[in-house]
Amino acid sequence: MKYTTLPNTDIKVSRICLGTMTWGEQNTEAEGHEQINYALEQGVNFLDAAEMYPVPAKPETQGRTEEIIGRWLKKTGRREDVVLTSKVAGPAEMVIHIRPRLGYHKEAVEEAVNKSLKRLQTDYIDLYQLHWPERQTNFFGKKGYTHEEEEWEDNFREVLENLDQMIKAGKIRHIGLSNETPFGLMRFLEESKTGLPKVITVQNPYNLLNRKDEIGLTEILHRENVGLLPYSPLGMGVLTGKHLDGIKENTRLSLFPQYKRYSGEEAVKATKAYNDIAKKHNIGLTHLALAFINKQRFVTSNIIGATTIDQLSENIESINVNLSEEILQEIEEVHKAISNPAP
Numbered sequence: 001m002k003y004t005t006l007p008n009t010d011i012k013v014s015r016i017c018l019g020t021m022t023w024g025e026q027n028t029e030a031e032g033h034e035q036i037n038y039a040l041e042q043g044v045n046f047l048d049a050a051e052m053y054p055v056p057a058k059p060e061t062q063g064r065t066e067e068i069i070g071r072w073l074k075k076t077g078r079r080e081d082v083v084l085t086s087k088v089a090g091p092a093e094m095v096i097h098i099r100p101r102l103g104y105h106k107e108a109v110e111e112a113v114n115k116s117l118k119r120l121q122t123d124y125i126d127l128y129q130l131h132w133p134e135r136q137t138n139f140f141g142k143k144g145y146t147h148e149e150e151e152w153e154d155n156f157r158e159v160l161e162n163l164d165q166m167i168k169a170g171k172i173r174h175i176g177l178s179n180e181t182p183f184g185l186m187r188f189l190e191e192s193k194t195g196l197p198k199v200i201t202v203q204n205p206y207n208l209l210n211r212k213d214e215i216g217l218t219e220i221l222h223r224e225n226v227g228l229l230p231y232s233p234l235g236m237g238v239l240t241g242k243h244l245d246g247i248k249e250n251t252r253l254s255l256f257p258q259y260k261r262y263s264g265e266e267a268v269k270a271t272k273a274y275n276d277i278a279k280k281h282n283i284g285l286t287h288l289a290l291a292f293i294n295k296q297r298f299v300t301s302n303i304i305g306a307t308t309i310d311q312l313s314e315n316i317e318s319i320n321v322n323l324s325e326e327i328l329q330e331i332e333e334v335h336k337a338i339s340n341p342a343p
Contacts, residue, residue: 001043017046019305024064025054032068050087059097070121087131088112109162128172132179139179143343156187160196176201182216206230209342227300235262239289266341273334290318
């Protein structure tokens with residue numbers, strides 16, 4: 001395994017992060033625990049969770065993923081061996097069951113942190129993230145920004161103050177964002193310069209079919225020393241190549257058709273082109289897709305997810321795959337011809 005540190009900290013993390021959003025829905029508790037044990041054996045020490053998990057968000061399963069992790073922590077006593085993240089849910093109809101008044105106001109943040117700590121059976125969370133912006137902007141599959149009138153008012157400073165209280169209470173160590181835009185990241189960074197905690201990571205979708213953050217966000221990441229934590233690095237499984245002849249049964253795309261942005265006509269066309277590159281160079285498409293992300297300088301850790309140990313093993317092995325300049329150039333040619341088909 002290869003390691004780095006979370007930006008602006010001395011916290012050592014593996015360059016591969018274990019995503020957990022299937023635990024409690026597609027994966028049982030026993031399978032979740034098996035995945036943690038296997039990942040740790042391979043040197044992975046970074047786990048990513050959220051209060052809304054597992055997905056899709058449902059009242060009857062909400063919080064189950066954190067509970068699965070919590071029971072593993074209690075059973076093994078290995079809290080110091082893992083770097084743990086979680087997220088507070090923002091306002092959205094899909095998660096209205098979590099609390100009556102969603103958002104990042106003081107009461108919501110405090111309640112979310114305390115409930116996550118209880119489910120995780122730990123005293124602290126290493127990295128706590130805002131799952132998506134409160135304001136209307138282009139995330140969750142929207143490529144461009146269209147301005148709409150809304151009730152939201154600029155509250156970046158207030159949100160940082162709320163998170164700062166959790167840090168001072170010792171309940172969280174550092175903060176990050178998720179599904180955020182360059183505007184949102186810069187506003188949080190501006191406010192932090194007055195003595196409030198600095199955002200150290202952004203967790204956004206990033207893969208061969210969705211490189212939109214290279215357009216504006218990555219310059220900020222470099223210049224402000226903020227790390228990217230890519231999620232959906234395989235585009236909900238599309239970039240494994242298993243859906244090239246149609247969506248397979250009992251997969252995320254078949255079980256949850258609402259996550260369809262990676263299986264559109266242009267996305268499939270691009271995936272076939274990347275698959276041709278992989279075949280030409282005797283590399284699996286999964287390894288090609290993940291290795292591309294692993295090599296990016298602005299990436300702190302690549303969040304992989306799997307429903308089987310075989311998938312998990314293949315994903316983790318990608319850390320040892322190096323792509324030649326020829327392969328990288330061929331990837332760029334496809335990207336130039338079919339740019340960001342699945343934002």
